[in-house]
Amino acid sequence: MNTLLDKLWNAHEILTNEDGRSLLWVDRHLVHEGSHHAFAKLAARGARVAEPGLTIGVVDHYAPTRGSAATPAIARMIQTLEDNAAAYGLTCFGLKDPRQGIVHVIGPEQGLTLPGLLINCGDSHTSTHGAFGALAFGIGATEVAHVLATQTIWQTKPKSLRINVTGQLGPGVGAKDLALAWIAKLGTGGAQGHAVEYSGDAVRALSMEGRMTLCNLSIEGGARFGMIAPDETTFDYISGRPYAPSGPAFDKAVDYWQTLSSDHHAEFDRDVTLDAAEIAPIVTWGTSPEDALPVTASVPSPSDASKDDAERITATLDYMGLTPGKALTDVEIDQVFIGSCTNARIEDLRAAAAVLAGRRSKVPGLVSPGSQQIKSQAEAEGLDRIFTDAGLDWVGAGCSMCVAMNGDSVAPGKRCASTTNRNFRGRQGRGARTHLMSPAMVAAAAVTGHLTDVRPMLEGRSAA
């Protein structure tokens, strides 16, 4: 009786050490500009990249979204990646490559991400790729150097946690709300040391885009791994992608992929069940993803909390510029951002556009598609016009305002409704105030100028 985690782990284990760690084979290694420390370590050893064919580079964290790099330091980061890729013979999706985009968006889009693979990247949101039934996890620079040099990684097997979501999500409620709901329930450290497997009818009903959003946010609950057993939805998504197997090889692969699910009576170290019907559209009010509440709620009050919590809530509200007891829907925003590896796929853009169509945004904002391919597709569907007609800026693909490394940032004290994954202090720029929510909810906030329940705004429209 094996869990999906057991199956994936066993399939990649080359050996175990007496200290309890496993040496695992890495099928795909994705690198970005932030990998410069790792390449420097490799160079210091005089080592080569063990498997250039399994190592793919992409420019995303520092990618300019309007014209050229904002500063010479940013241009240098991008150049360093391209130079390293050239020196070691790696494929690199540079700024001019039509395959460029955010690393966790382009992996699946290009068919590099497949069920049953072990995927590493020096980025914590690598858990995204687990949506395909892959063993995918983020690693630090020393580990990146190790993977580059050996195509393997040492890991201690995590514990297993199943999050079972029964029932169906209501209209206007999506994967982002589901993810924030479980993180609010278990806390940001709630899944530390665990690999999460998502299951249940509500998860099965999600598209690949939704599954990626859900697995992406696993790390915000503390889990380095998130995964979903592959099914027809997965196979349909993969079929025909550039790096995916095709013809008879695809059929063989599907045979194998169908074995990748937890056995019926497999035991998990922990089990959590959520009822999808109870989940409302969610927004965050604080500076940790666990600070999440249904949009119908009010800003929490320190006087309702224990002493330790009260201190934290007070400090958080001070940073966020919020008063206790205020209805969340009364919180006015200064700007919006639609983008990031969490919510910048085509389905996310459609969901935002469904709300914005024929409406104007009261605040300025940026819409940055997850990849150049998504950008073209959105333009072919006319979504870009909906955004620009609403008064928002339609810009290039990259991490952009999710991490504020490329020059796109939120000014100190400004409040941004954002589809990203981290509301940490200063994440979107020093002093920036971030409220996390789904693309549809960001669109709703744009239209009204304050946090808003999107559901009534969808009446008479088909929520994409």
Added chain:
Amino acid sequence: MSGWKTHLGKAICLDIENVDTDQLIPARFMSTPRAEGYGSFLLHDMRSDSSGVPFSDFPINKHPNASILIGRRNFGSGSSREAAVYALVDFGIRAIVAPSFGDIFASNSVNNGLLPALVSEEDATRLFALIDDDEVDLSIDIEKRKITVGDQSIPFILSEAWAQKLINGWDDIDLTEHHRPAIAAYRARRAQTLPWVFPAEETAG
């Protein structure tokens, strides 16, 4: 990297939960080459005002010689940026003591000789009470998994794998080199049984 078994140093408290790696080092400093040193970036936006003037009462400003940091739950959550560990190490920190750590942060720490010592919530609170906003001599023994402060001793949790790495200052690449034949055999087996796992479109442009 050289290993260590015991350390005696000044401990200080950082009484904040969820100190994520974006706080430990804000993203804008991460394009700096490591050779320039990351110590001054540590907790940059918490320790100084927006014009860069340090808050004199912030723990690491008040006690620049501290080498042990006592933290609260979920220390080092968030981004995988190893630069967060570089900032701590370059500042002179050798050990973080906290009731829980971000998983990736903890492994990055061990890879840089920084001990993530996991203690119970109660013991963390005890340490906070003992140290308060002062700095206090504290000793740490990795083998015994023991923290000693005055006549009190507090146990911590650390896996054997990580203890060995910290003690020996091991670089995993050296260790892995010994397993080259096993890796090659695995690769050959994988290529034979599941050939499609190697991408259809190998390295192009």
